[in-house]
Amino acid sequence: MTNSIIEFKNLDFSYKQNQVVFNINAIIRENQVTAFIGPSGCGKSTILRCINRIHDLYDYPVYGGEILFHGEDILKEKDLITLRTRIGMVFQKPTAFPISIYENVAYGLRMKGIKDKKILDEKVELALRNSALWDFAKDKLKQLGTELSGGQQQRLCIARALAPEPEVILFDEPTSALDPVSTAQIENFIQTIKKKVTVVIVTHSMQQAARISDRTAFFLDGELLECDTTDNIFTNPQDQRTEDYISGRF
Amino acid sequence: MKHLIKKYNRNDKISKILTKGSGMLFLLIVITLFAVLLIQSYPVIHHVGILDLFTNSAWQPNHNHFGIIIPLTGTLLTTLIAGVIAIPVGIGTALFISEYCPFKIRAILSIAIELLAAIPSIVYGLWGYKSLAPFSANYIQPLITNTLGKLPFVGSFFSSADAIGTSAFVAGLVLAIMIIPFIASFTRDSLNQVPAVIRESAFALGATHYEVVRDVMLPFAMRGLMTGIIMAIGRALGETMAVAYVIGNSPHWINNIFQPFATITSTITAEFKEASGVHISGLLFLALILLIVNTITILLAKRYANKRSKV
């Protein structure tokens, strides 16, 4: 069993007056894949977006409780820029920037202050190799990232999130806009990176959660019903509602 | 039934003819417009020669000098001043509204900027002449004289001790104020079209606000932004009343931007009532030149909009 890296303590979240997340207590373990599952509107994406404080771009977030990252409360963090270089994120839709493939991947590295061309080249290549995009893209590094296909763009985004070597990567339904082949590639990929990085993935597909995650948290109406090893959740759920959801009775 | 079909066919034919006729009428008007300006320009072209019109640096109708260089320069100079002020201010305003401003006053600010765009140009003119010109002479002109005016080589063009009020600078300033909302709302609209998730993902990589704007928002919004800027410039080129009020219409070379000058529109406006014969033809030739310059500008904007939209 590995150490905990993120710990939710009595986490509440509201969109202004409208509370949608209630009293979450859970642990995310280092170098594991943790899946957040539950019906749409259950608050799983909302909780994920608390972890890198991306809610703070808008005027609505009201946090309560704590999210400890290596023991420090994320919700009290002042330096969000540094926080976000340590906790990366991949979104539902591909979000390639309208700059070259190379610059897309190098973007987060530059944010970390890396300027040395040699190091940049190395890390960009490594990230592209890891996301299985290198063979395709090595001759097209100057091409616009936005010109790639959907699946390629999403792998580019993963490479981009991975390149600065964050400690945690948050995936927000990363395959929901992709075809089955691209989905399989990305699932394999997530399996291989967990040696280096902790993964938290929100998914609407229970099969996906079962295939790739070590631990699974099941949310319903903004509350955490269960958080356990994926095996336990899928074979021996403690809560009747978890069982109902998993067996498709929702 | 047969009778009904007959009626249908007849009515369909009639409505097609009516709508097509309306469309054709407008095309005819546009063709006539070019034709009239060309034909009415002919006397002055015939009288002084096309070369003289473009090379003679004097616009003195009484002495048969119809050189368009000065009014054309005036039009370009005032537009340039307007652009230099309005482009950064307009873009900055839009960025402030869509990136920084507290959410509560966002809508109010947006509406305020659009209000600024709806005010008729005659009102800008009167205000520019009676309120802005003295304000500029008292505050802005000394400020520029003491800063840009101190630059080597070009400084004298930005410095003047005389506070006349009406000047090329004030004309440019009024134009700038008129096109700021135009540029701002174009920029804001294109910024709003950038998908929220793209913006979020830049922040998620640890970018600062400035970096997100520079690397993601502006490149994404570039097409709309450029189109807006070129359209705004087209507007400044052809603006009449506001400029006519504040430029002082003096078709002589100027030593600095705080002297009265003349533009194509101010020249036409000031002179057409007293003009006769070749002079009128000269003024309509100016209108033709303005139409050509403006059309080129708009074509440029359309081409830009179309070219980039394929990416």
Added chain:
Amino acid sequence: MSSLHLRKLKSFIFLIFCLVSASIALFFLLFILYEVIKNGLQAFNIALFSEDFKPAFLGGGGLRHALVGQFLMTIVASIIGIPLGIAGGIYVAEYGKGTRTAKLLSNISDMAISVPSIIVGTFIFGLIVMPFHGFSGWAGTISLIILLLPIIIRSTEENINQVSPLLRETAYALGAPRYLVIKDVVLKSAKQGIITGVILAISRIAGETAPLLFTSANFSQLTFDMSNVIPSLTITIYDYTNLPDQVYLNLAWSGSLLVTIVILFINILARYIFTKK
């Protein structure tokens, strides 16, 4: 981590730039509104609407003649221009759809919207005023119609194009002839958008000055005779500014306040209709 500080500093400087920009824009907006309201209220009274021009020693009178003239030309131009424009738009989006002529008409209208209004003024000046030796209300009205047409053609076209093809096909499938489909289905669905476009187009011409300057000129008394010179509010503002007596300048400010209120009102109306959609 000094590079981080530098980046944060840059971002802060950029925030200041945006803040200053918005302040400049807002400053000038408040400046112009303040001046127009402050100066405009001085002569803003009943006489403004009930009296025509009077000599300065009689108090200068009001702006009734100018208001009536401008209203007359705007209304007549709208009555003629709106149906023509909508018909043209229907041709582009329906009967002529896909043809070269329709595309040309659409592109030319698009360009014509951005043509400076002074060009239209000088055109009518050269076409009508000069050859027939006279400024007239009709000449002014025609120049307003020319300004109105491209805006309405384009907005009608765009709004018709937004009507779902499915709706149209359903109507055709019921055996309706084309003109009835256009009348009963297409125009009804596009109605709100077209009305918004029409109102915005009217607000464009209602505050125009430059085209009238060269066509309808100005006159100091109330008249309904469109075949002669006719006063308008905007040109009266322009002419009054240069008269030596302060009363006329006050009237010019009141006229400015009035035209600003009217234009803003029309714009808000258009926005209201549009958002009701």
